[in-house]
């Protein structure tokens with residue numbers, strides 16, 4: 001133990017190593033499962049890779065907003081095994097994006113995602129593989145939600161099953177007209193397994209969550225707004241300018257919250273995340289630590305020099 005504390009001090013002394021230490025600490029604290037829980041990441045990664053198809057595209061923009069596209073249109077953007085692995089790799093890339101501020105998660109070709117690819121699910125329907133896939137996806141989606149970026153799910157068309165769960169791994173849900181979010185798991189003889197039930201309860205409360213899961217309710221944009229699952233309803237592509245009007249609207253909506261220095265926006269996400277997830281004392285200590293990183297930092301000094309008024 002003493003040796004560990006000494007090593008930690010050494011790490012922290014050098015600021016570059018300190019940053020790396022924080023990154024590693026943040027990454028490992030974002031993981032729900034490790035080998036102590038019987039999770040064998042390498043093995044399930046290899047099994048998932050045996051079910052190829054589709055892709056996960058990541059596009060980072062200079063504005064600090066990235067777009068993550070679930071791309072498997074022939075199967076309504078269902079997640080093949082290789083897409084699950086690719087999503088994890090994209091999340092890893094985003095974890096170290098120092099200039100990043102926001103993230104839009106969307107599906108290709110006008111629909112969000114129809115959950116896991118039923119062909120892959122059939123092939124790994126034994127309990128051991130099912131548990132490993134569940135832990136793999138829970139780890140990935142927990143890390144997605146904990147990214148130091150403000151994230152939105154842009155829902156067009158259908159978000160079904162695991163697709164509905166994916167929307168809850170974002171900070172906000174924006175819905176296009178005619179779209180739906182539906183936890184269809186009950187019809188498949190399942191419950192959510194990608195962390196969607198736990199996150200749904202924290203978004204809409206336990207009684208609404210019980211209704212949505214127990215009734216496999218088809219949530220349209222108005223119902224989503226009413227129960228607090230949806231944050232805003234966008235105009236349709238035909239009512240907005242350009243071929244990809246809904247994406248543009250989502251970027252405009254998100255950019256209200258991402259204006260400013262990346263370090264500050266990332267700090268905002270961190271303090272809200274710790275308030276959301278941690279016990280009060282721990283959240284307060286995290287807030288103090290994050291505050292210490294922005295206090296006297298360039299954005300703060302610049303604001304002081306500008307003597308800004310907030311009218």
Ligand SMILES: CCCC(=O)SCCNC(=O)CCNC(=O)[C@H](O)C(C)(C)COP(=O)(O)OP(=O)(O)OC[C@H]1O[C@@H](n2cnc3c(N)ncnc32)[C@H](O)[C@@H]1OP(=O)(O)O
Nearest residue numbers: 074075076078114115116117118119160161162188193194
């Ligand atoms: C823990 C995770 C739990 C889960 O995610 S379980 C999976 C839950 N998802 C589902 O059950 C979705 C089942 N699919 C549907 O209900 C419908 O296909 C859907 C999405 C409403 C679209 O309906 P339509 O517009 O009528 O189109 P369609 O049925 O002809 O589909 C077009 C092609 O896409 C395929 N597809 C859709 N969802 C899929 C899926 N999840 N896995 C594998 N293939 C899927 C569908 O089979 C069809 O393919 P094909 O053209 O017949 O070759």
